Amino acid sequence: MRRRTLLLAAVAGVACVPLRSLAQQPAKLRRVGFLYFGSRESAIETGRYAKFIEGMKEFGYEEGKNLFLETRFAGGDDRRVAGLAEDLVRTNPEVIVSAGTQVNHALSRATSTVPVVMVTGDPVGEGLATSLAHPGRNFTGMTGITYELAGKQADLLVGALPGLSRLAVLVNPSNAGHARQLADVEEVARRHGARVLVVKARSPDEIVRAFETMARARSGAVLVFGDTFFVQERRRIAELAYKHKLPSMAQTPDYPEAGLCLSYGRNNRETFKRVAVYVDKILKGAKAADLPIEQPTVLELVINLHTAKAIGFAVPQELLLRADRVIE
Numbered sequence: 001m002r003r004r005t006l007l008l009a010a011v012a013g014v015a016c017v018p019l020r021s022l023a024q025q026p027a028k029l030r031r032v033g034f035l036y037f038g039s040r041e042s043a044i045e046t047g048r049y050a051k052f053i054e055g056m057k058e059f060g061y062e063e064g065k066n067l068f069l070e071t072r073f074a075g076g077d078d079r080r081v082a083g084l085a086e087d088l089v090r091t092n093p094e095v096i097v098s099a100g101t102q103v104n105h106a107l108s109r110a111t112s113t114v115p116v117v118m119v120t121g122d123p124v125g126e127g128l129a130t131s132l133a134h135p136g137r138n139f140t141g142m143t144g145i146t147y148e149l150a151g152k153q154a155d156l157l158v159g160a161l162p163g164l165s166r167l168a169v170l171v172n173p174s175n176a177g178h179a180r181q182l183a184d185v186e187e188v189a190r191r192h193g194a195r196v197l198v199v200k201a202r203s204p205d206e207i208v209r210a211f212e213t214m215a216r217a218r219s220g221a222v223l224v225f226g227d228t229f230f231v232q233e234r235r236r237i238a239e240l241a242y243k244h245k246l247p248s249m250a251q252t253p254d255y256p257e258a259g260l261c262l263s264y265g266r267n268n269r270e271t272f273k274r275v276a277v278y279v280d281k282i283l284k285g286a287k288a289a290d291l292p293i294e295q296p297t298v299l300e301l302v303i304n305l306h307t308a309k310a311i312g313f314a315v316p317q318e319l320l321l322r323a324d325r326v327i328e
Helices: 002-016 019-022 040-045 048-058 078-090 101-110 146-159 178-189 206-217 228-232 234-243 254-257 268-283 305-310 317-322
Strands: 032-036 067-073 095-099 116-118 139-140 166-171 195-200 223-224 248-250 264-265 301-302 325-327
Touching: 002 166, 019 139, 032 040, 032 048, 032 078, 032 101, 032 248, 032 268, 032 305, 040 067, 048 268, 067 078, 067 223, 078 101, 101 116, 101 228, 116 268, 116 305, 146 166, 146 178, 146 223, 146 248, 146 264, 166 178, 166 206, 166 228, 178 195, 195 206, 206 234, 228 234, 228 264, 234 248, 234 305, 248 254, 254 301, 301 305, 301 317, 305 325
Parallel strands: 032 067, 032 095, 095 116, 116 139, 166 195, 166 223, 223 248, 248 264, 301 325
Antiparallel strands: 264 301
16 A cells, blocks of 8 residues: 555655646757868868858757767878867767868768768769769769869960960879879860869968969969868968969969959858758768768859959959959
């Protein structure tokens, strides 16, 4: 009889607990990795990391509550990437956000099971996915359609400079995707009667020497290929282009905001926010192999007219009218 009385009292006690209190049990802590090829400072200054955090918050994930982020930053040093990728995989994240072509490849070697959400890259061309519609492996996310884009960037830049005889192209030899972009750029340059000078850099000192090489070769403009290390060094690149009075083109708005003349491509800040969609789906049970890889649908043309005027680059009116944003 006493046991029955105690049991009824316990049940009554639970019944008295407000439903809201029962609902406020600690949420499951989700563990997400974040590996960025550039520096921590670059990821923060460009707003990319903040946009990712913003995207995660929109799905209800907040650090200190139900989200633990394991972050790693390579500082643009390709020699560190493999070790950082292996170290990150050992922390057993449920999913990893990969920012940088070099990072994609390092993670593909470090794991075939942990889902990876890419911010950029050519997953099919680089063997990371079977197709965009059906990735088939542990990689999904975004592709920058960089290879088709490079030719368009060259066309815009060379077309704005009648009589240009030599176009310099700044590439990072550690970026596997850059070699495949050159064919499109060289075809565009030939069509305009210009030759291409390929200059390579994977460190700050090499960037300085690359621009000295451009100057000695009397290059008339420079196209900067998309690369997370170059984004990290965007101010240095902009200053050197200004110093040598080179009209310049890059892929993202980070560059003209830092002083480069032109950019044409996607807004990577919004891309970092968009990858949160993939992370959320995977945390809720979706498989990376089944999530179609997304191509950017909006490309922006940004012009730093102040820099262009300062170096004597007369931006055609047609280009100014097409611009999504003009910095004066």
